[in-house]
Amino acid sequence: MQEKLRELLSGPVEALLKQTDNTTWPTIRKLLQEAHESAFSGSAAAISGFRMDEQTKAKIDARLEKYVRRMVEDKAKEEAGKVLTHMKKRFKTKFSDDSNSIPRVWIWNRQENIEEIVRTARSSSLEVLSVLAVIRLDGDDDGDKIQATLNSALLDKDMSTTTNDQLASNTWEEVPSSKTLIIPLKCKGLWEEFKENTKDIVSKAIAEQEANALFQLPPWAIACLIFVGYNVITRLRRYTLVPLRYTGGHR
Template sequence: MVSYEKQLSKSLSEPVESLFDAAGRDTWASIRKLLTRETEIAVSEFSAAISDFELDQSTVEKMLQDLRDYARNLVEKKAREEAGNVLIRMKDRFSTLFSHDNDSMPRVWTGKEDIKTITKDARAASLRLLSVMAAIRLDEKPDEIENTLFSSLMEGTMTAASSVDRSITSSDPLASSSWEEVSPKNILITPVQCKSLWRQFKAETEYTVTQAISAQEAYKQSNNWLPPPWAILAMVVLGFNEFMLLLRNPLYLMVLFVAYLLSKAMWVQMDIPGQFQHGTLTGLISISSRFLPTVMNLLKRLAEEAQGHQTPDGPRQQSPLAFQTFKNQSPINPTSSVPESSVSSNIPTSDGGIEYSSPNLTHRRSTKIQEAQVS
């Protein structure tokens, strides 16, 4: 029989613990089904094992009942152990549901999330876990533990202002040490203990909600640099004279444009939005410490760019000097390399004139009469 008890302990302990870890409305129904299945398997195997022995029916029934009681006591013992850690499990469930979305991805508080709804859903899941662990439900008897807890803790929290108008004589359903329709031996957590655990749970998870709200507000401020609409309207109305002054003096527009370019460059260099992500005071201190080095860096870069535009003019100014040097160094040849015989100049004159030929300096004179005789 000891071997079958070990078999039941192995087949029930870990599955029951897993079901309590994911506690929900169907937790106890699943535990009852698991208990019935594993108990029947162990009982049938044990009956087959002792069938060869000549035992009376009463002894066999007693041994089988002891095996069933062992399985039930094992589940009840496991439930009491898990009830002692219910606060830890409630906080773990709240943290999981609050910090992760439906796809089990970590939440990034960008300002679009409804923190109030997310907090309410996470607390409701934690309170449902508390209602599951409040009593042992192996007998399939209905109870109102979950409804009582939600009406007293969740709805009572949401309507705290209206609770002032309640009658002083109205009874608190959690001001008791027992649950209605639940046997005292099956109670794991009393109503008074549930109320105390819920108060402690809210106090320990309030910091997580506050951090989420702060992160959301910081994200909104870092992505919204515009003033309120009423401030924009006031600037338009009160700054009308200055606007007309700018239109009459375009030079002011040029000055403002240059100032805008410089401020934009400093904005990018100093990464002002990134500095304010860690807080206003931290951002101001960081900007004040980086302001002067950033200005000096911009002036240095402007000076380097100005020098860079002047450097290409240097070689152009040296080109006449190089040409003059080359001219002085090259020797001058007084005589031409071309032979004199190849150089000639023919200067034609009028019909009755003179024709000269050089370099032979041949002079030929012809007249119209001689041409006529030759012809």
């Protein structure tokens, strides 16, 4: 029965934890409930020919519930250990593709607000960190508080000027250590590492935008640049190609 539960839950739970958003934990809880009920019904049917009191049934039910919870918790711990990879992947996707999933590569232009795109991509990456920071299998934590704390401490404020460091702690407010996967202080360090690892992507986009700006100038501006450039080249040639005159004395 446990093997059946593993086959039923392992793949979907792993996929949900890798593609995190605000529906991740509610969806996982729903999957667990359905799998648990299915497994218990199967167990009851398999032993229907045997006499079993309610206490024994309750023990079987509790054992199955404990197993599925442990399985999900182990998988969540595994993915939390790879959170930086997931954050970078999310950033690259959100930064490089527009809202219609069309790549922005090579088409950076003056209409693209790179600063705003960076903020949106970072916000999405921060959501990944929020979802994987805490195990939420009991439905008593929707993650809004942690998300708000991370946004305030990392996204909305300049870390160098923040006097009240909201992440200088080893615990989340109202979250037991048994449910904590990534402590606040660790989140702060991960965020700095994440920004360092993704800055080259942003720098490249800015460079492309600046390089492409020339080709997006109005025709009259391009003509002026060509004219000015031509005059400069002509003058340089005039002064550098003057024939050398012989100034030596007669023999």
